Every structure is written in structure tokens, then in C-alpha cells.
Amino acid sequence: xxxxxxxxxxxxxxxxxxxxxxxxxxxxxxxxxxxxxxxxxxxxxxxxxxxxxxxxxxxxxxxxxxxxxxxxxxxxxxxxxxxxxxxxxxxxxxxxxxxxxxxxxxxxxxxxxxxxxxxxxxxxxxxxxxxxxxxxxxxxxxxxxxxxxxxxxxxxxxxxxxxxxxxxxxxxxxxxxxxxxxxxxxxxxxxxxxxxxxxxxxxxxxxxxxxxxxxxxxxxxxxxxxxxxxxxxxxxxxxxxxxxxxxxxxxxxxxxxxxxxxxxxxxxxxxxxxxxxxxxxxxxxxxxxxxxxxxxxxxxxxxxxxxxxxxxxxxxxxxxxxxxxxxxxxxxxxxxxxxxxxxxxxxxxxxxxxxxxxxxxxxxxxxxxxxxxxxxxxxxxxxxxxxxxxxxxxxxxxxxxxxxxxxxxxxxxxxxxxxxxx
Ligand code: CTP
Numbered sequence: 540x541x542x543x544x545x546x547x548x549x550x551x552x553x554x555x556x557x558x559x560x561x562x563x564x565x566x567x568x569x570x571x572x573x574x575x576x577x578x579x580x581x582x583x584x585x586x587x588x589x590x591x592x593x594x595x596x597x598x599x600x601x602x603x604x605x606x607x608x609x610x611x612x613x614x615x616x617x618x619x620x621x622x623x624x625x626x627x628x629x630x631x632x633x634x635x636x637x638x639x640x641x642x643x644x645x646x647x648x649x650x651x652x653x654x655x656x657x658x659x660x661x662x663x664x665x666x667x668x669x670x671x672x673x674x675x676x677x678x679x680x681x682x683x684x685x686x687x688x689x690x691x692x693x694x695x696x697x698x699x700x701x702x703x704x705x706x707x708x709x710x711x712x713x714x715x716x717x718x719x720x721x722x723x724x725x726x727x728x729x730x731x732x733x734x735x736x737x738x739x740x741x742x743x744x745x746x747x748x749x750x751x752x753x754x755x756x757x758x759x760x761x762x763x764x765x766x767x768x769x770x771x772x773x774x775x776x777x778x779x780x781x782x783x784x785x786x787x788x789x790x791x792x793x794x795x796x797x798x799x800x801x802x803x804x805x806x807x808x809x810x811x812x813x814x815x816x817x818x819x820x821x822x823x824x825x826x827x828x829x830x831x832x833x834x835x836x837x838x839x840x841x842x843x844x845x846x847x848x849x850x851x852x853x854x855x856x857x858x859x860x861x862x863x864x865x866x867x868x869x870x871x872x873x874x875x876x877x878x879x880x881x882x883x884x885x886x887x888x889x890x891x892x893x894x895x896x897x898x899x900x901x902x903x904x905x906x907x908x909x910x911x912x913x914x915x916x917x918x919x920x921x922x923x924x925x926x927x928x929x930x931x932x933x934x935x936x937x938x939x940x941x942x943x944x945x946x947x948x949x950x951x952x953x954x955x956x957x958x959x960x961x
Pocket of ligand 1: 836869
């Protein structure tokens with residue numbers, strides 16, 4: 540994270556700076572992941588207070604979590620140590636009063652059932668029941684065997700917990716500690732972290748349907764060779780993540796890149812510019828925002844050979860001829876939806892020089908209200924960037940920062956423009 544210009548020196552940094560999270564562990568083998576989660580929350584600037592059930596202590600020690608959180612761990616409702624700075628021997632009340640959220644990870648099937656019924660026979664369940672409903676959200680990361688997860692009782696409990704206001708963060712799928720394979724694993728700590736950061740993000744794009752293109756395209760010459768470029772796709776993936784955090788439904792149409800799909804984002808993989816155009820055309824009918832970050836190849840080989848082009852022994856090079864690719868952004872910007880104001884189009888411009896002039900000329904040529912300029916060779920593959928926002932009123936620089944930080948700022952800019960327009 541880049542320190543914001545208006546922050547005091549020493550201000551905690553990170554996506555969860557200033558947040559206080561009560562991390563509750565119930566009994567399950569996934570307790571081993573809670574140690575890493577605790578660390579990840581702290582690395583993002585949160586303070587973490589751990590509360591464990593007796594069953595959780597069978598899987599991981601309070602000592603480990605005390606060392607990682609830097610705070611004494613609470614396990615018993617009879618623990619009379621001061622909690623939350625108050626010395627009245629009421630840990631179940633005091634621990635939640637300063638919390639921004641209570642996160643139960645792992646949440647066992649038994650603990651879900653307990654929460655559902657409002658039972659309060661240990662510190663963790665007591666604290667959940669005693670939390671101020673209106674101000675302290677309850678987040679649940681279930682963890683259990685696939686049969687337990689699929690059982691109607693668990694599914695019923697989950698639906699009721701949601702109806703009671705809890706947020707269920709979902710489960711992972713795959714090989715389970717019990718040796719079976721299926722749904723029910725606790726999400727991995729980086730996935731939970733992404734969800735928690737998204738949970739705290741203001742929903743400035745709620746109700747919006749965002750379509751993003753990202754990465755390079757690959758234009759085949761024959762079955763084994765093709766033409767592509769150095770775009771990593773990182774900016775587009777960051778934009779998709781930031782739009783999801785801001786509450787939008789997001790579809791990410793990605794060229795060939797090997798990046799992890801942001802949580803909650805629907806990904807469609809494509810290869811060529813033509814594939815990309817086909818993938819976005821139908822989806823643009825329901826989208827309200829289109830953000831074109833992809834480095835689309837301008838040309839493709841006029842014909843792609845079905846068999847590998849071989850050397851013929853004469854030393855003669857094959858002759859390649861090219862056809863211009865469709866301009867995806869310009870096509871969408873000229874569509875009836877965009878022209879009527881139902882689809883807000885944002886372009887990117889990868890330039891090598893004269894950024895402002897080139898970006899402004901490109902914005903007008905493509906017919907988009909907002910274009911984001913950057914120096915291509917200086918950013919391809921990197922994790923940070925500098926952006927220049929160009930619109931009908933002029934330009935504004937977004938200072939060097941991580942691509943995720945810039946993507947969040949861009950999402951804020953788009954939300955602000957839509958609000959002013961609507
Ligand atoms: N773009 C697109 N389809 C294309 C080419 C570009 O959708 N066939 C989009 C990109 O995703 C980006 C914007 O148009 O949002 C500008 O892309 P860029 O490569 O900078 O510009 P070009 O239009 O290719 O112009 P030039 O290469 O001449 O600078």
C-alpha cells in the first residue's frame with residue numbers, strides 16, 4: 540500500500556487500517572488456517588482480538604494466536620481479566636463493543652447451529668448473542684466435511700443465519716482433511732482477506748453491472764505460433780476487483796494471462812480480439828459500465844494456417860499479411876446503449892510519449908467520456924503505475940500507487956461521474 544498524502548506519519552497502513560476485528564475460532568481442523576488469517580488481517584493494518592472455543596483449543600493453541608495477534612486470547616466466559624479495557628469481568632460484553640466486525644473462522648457445523656438458536660453456553664457464542672446487532676456485523680467462514688455442509692440442516696441453518704443478518708463468506712471446494720473431496724473446506728486466508736476488505740468497502744457501484752476487458756490478445760499464425768504483446772492484465776484484474784468491492788456485478792473478459800480471478804467476479808477467457816469482441820457484445824446489452832483495459836492487438840494475420848508453417852529448405856521466409864482487428868471500445872461506445880447514456884464507457888490508452896495530447900485525441904476518436912492514459916512500456920508487468928484521467932474538462936493525474944489503489948480511485952471517479960450525471 541502507498542501512504543496517502545494526507546496521512547499523519549506513523550498512521551497504520553493497509554486495507555484494514557483502523558479496523559478492529561474479533562476473530563472467533565470454533566472447533567475444526569481448519570483452525571490451522573486461522574493462524575495465517577490472523578497474521579494477514581494484522582498485515583493489512585487491523586487489530587485482532589482472538590476468542591476460541593474449548594473445541595478450537597484441541598486444534599491450535601491459544602499461545603500461537605496470542606503471539607500472532609499480540610493480545611491475550613479469551614477462551615472462557617469465566618475469565619475475569621479486563622477485556623476491551625474494562626475490568627467488570629464481563630468479557631462476553633466488552634469484547635464486542637469495540638469491534639468493527641466479529642469473524643468466525645472456522646465456523647463448525649455445530650457452532651452454526653448454536654448461533655442459529657441463540658445458544659450461549661460458552662464465551663464465543665455468548666459474545667455473538669450479546670453483540671450490538673446494528674453496529675457489529677457477524678461474518679461466518681464455515682468449515683466442515685462435504686456431507687455435513689450439504690446436509691439440509693446445515694443449509695437451513697445457513698439460510699436462517701443470513702436472514703438474521705449474518706454474512707456467510709462461502710466455502711471452498713476440493714480435497715478435505717478427512718480424505719473426501721467436495722464443498723465445505725474453509726476458504727483460504729487470502730480469499731477470506733479479500734472478502735473482508737470488500738465487506739468494509741463503501742458500495743458506490745451498488746446496482747451497477749460492470750464489464751471489463753483485460754490482458755493482451757493472441758492472434759494465431761498457425762497452431763503453435765501467434766502474435767501477442769506484453770500486457771500482464773494486472774490493471775484490468777485490479778479494476779474488476781475494485782468494482783466488485785464497490786458492490787457491482789462484474790464480468791471480466793480476459794485475454795491469455797495467468798492471474799487469479801478476483802473473488803466474486805465472473806471471468807470469461809478469450810484468446811483473440813475477435814473472440815473478445817464476441818464475448819463483450821452480448822454482455823454489453825445488460826452492462827451499465829464498460830471499462831476497456833485490454834491491450835487488444837491492432838492487427839491479426841490475414842489467415843491462420845491449420846498446420847504448422849514449416850521451413851521449406853530454400854531459406855525463403857514466409858510472407859505474413861495482416862488484417863485490422865475490430866476496435867472493441869469504439870464499437871461499444873458507438874452502440875445505441877452507450878449513445879443513450881445507459882452504458883458508460885471508459886477507455887485506457889497505452890502511449891509511449893506525449894501522453895496528454897495522445898490520450899485526449901484518442902478519447903475523442905473512440906467517442907468515450909473518460910479515458911485513462913498511461914505510459915505502456917513503463918507499466919507492463921509492474922505492480923504500480925501512474926494514471927492520467929482525461930475527459931471533456933481536461934486531465935488529472937493519479938499519483939504513483941499500486942494498480943489496486945489506482946483501480947479503487949478510478950472506480951470512485953466513475954461512481955462520482957455517474958452520480959452527477961444521474
Ligand atoms: N481497444 C479496443 N479494441 C482495439 C484496440 C483498442 O477495445 N482493437 C481499446 C483498448 O482496450 C483501450 C483503448 O481502446 O481501452 C485504446 O487502446 P490503445 O492500444 O492505446 O489504442 P489504439 O486504439 O490501439 O491506438 P494506437 O495503437 O494507434 O495508439
